[in-house]
Amino acid sequence: MLLERERERYARQILLFGDEGQERLKKAKVFIAGAGGLGCPIALYLAVAGVGEIRIADRDTVDRTNLNRQVLHRESDIGELKARSAEAKLRAANPDIRIKAFAATIDEANVRDLVGAADLIVDAMDNFPTRYLLNRQALRSGVPLLHGAVRGFDGQATTIIPGRTACLECIFPEAPPAEVFPVVGVTPGVIGTIQANEAIKYLLGREDLLTNRLLVWDGLATTLETYAVERRPDCPACGVGCDYEGTGEGIRPVP
Template sequence: MLTERERERYSRQILLFGEEGQERLKQAKVFIAGAGGLGCPIALYLAVAGVGEIRLVDRDVVDRTNLNRQVLHWEKDLGIPKVRSAEEKLWEVNPDVRIEALEATINEANVHDLAAGADLIVDAMDNFPTRYLLNREAIRSGVPLIHGAIRGFDGQVTTIVPGRTACLECIFPEAPPAEVFPVVGTTPGFIGLIQANEAIKYITGSGDLLAGRLLLWDGLAAKLETFAVERRSGCPACSREVCQ
């Protein structure tokens, strides 16, 4: 049940999707993989929207090079684990939301436990090997995965619904080369908010998800495009032959 304080806090959202939708947000548990450029805006906007439990996982500490884009981390946080820095700000912005901050490297051995009980997995990582682990865990668990990635002024988002849409390995069968990529802070802000919006839509049952569609953002041209993506026969992650 929503408290009177929550009804007041979320009154503008309740006008959109009613108290039932807000209650769904309150009962939801979201696993956000990464507390960096994408993870910060995702976590911030899910917290202020009233998502009841946010599990935030990252292994890194705050570095000065992060501060042009990772908006939950400030100069005073240098050297502090990112999940602790983020947890402090999220608790201050909405003390009614539970934040589970885990300082860990996501790997094959722990990804199942990290995702356990989540209604939704949000990919806020900066490398494809970990994204592939999240993708396969989403398929195993039957939990949707909201993928986002950025580079420079460009970004992409898609929502993967296991058994229904193309998975991440259908869309990107090979990982791009690892690199220290350039990025302007507005790009993860923009892409992260689209991911947060997808999460809110999924939880409340509002609108149309980016399911079976890949959204591409060209920040230099200020252009958004979406492309249909389809399941790939023989995909090592989600094909029927593999999943049987």
């Protein structure tokens, strides 16, 4: 049941999708992997939209070099754990939601516990080994994965529904080389808000998602293009003969 102050806070959204839609957001749980350039805008917009529980994990501490793009963190947060810094800002932005922050390295041993009972997994990472780990957990649990990545003025995003769409390893069978990459702050802002938009649409039960399409943002040309992607039968993560072939039966519906 929405509180009166929640009805006031979300009045413009309720005009779009009614009390029922806002209740769906309030009941939802989302896991965000990363509290950096992508994780900050994703978490902020999901928090102010009224997503009931946000779980966010990041092992790093705030550094001055983060501040051009990681919009939840401030000069005064330098040296603070990113997870804790993000938690404080999100609680301040919306005290009516639950924030669970984890200062942890996401690995095979803890990924299941970190994701918990989340309805969505959001990839806001900066490296493909962890992205592949999140992809495998999404496939095992039947929970959708929202992928996003940025470099310089460029970014990309896609929505992965286990058993129904191409998974991350179908689209990117080989990881790009690890690097300290350049990035301007507006790029994760663009891609992060696209990921947050996808999360809200999914949680509301919308069908028009960014599935089997890779969205590519070119900030210098100011263009958005989408490219069709498809499942690969030989995919090591979801292809024929692997541990999870993706029937789609394990997908957990949003309450």
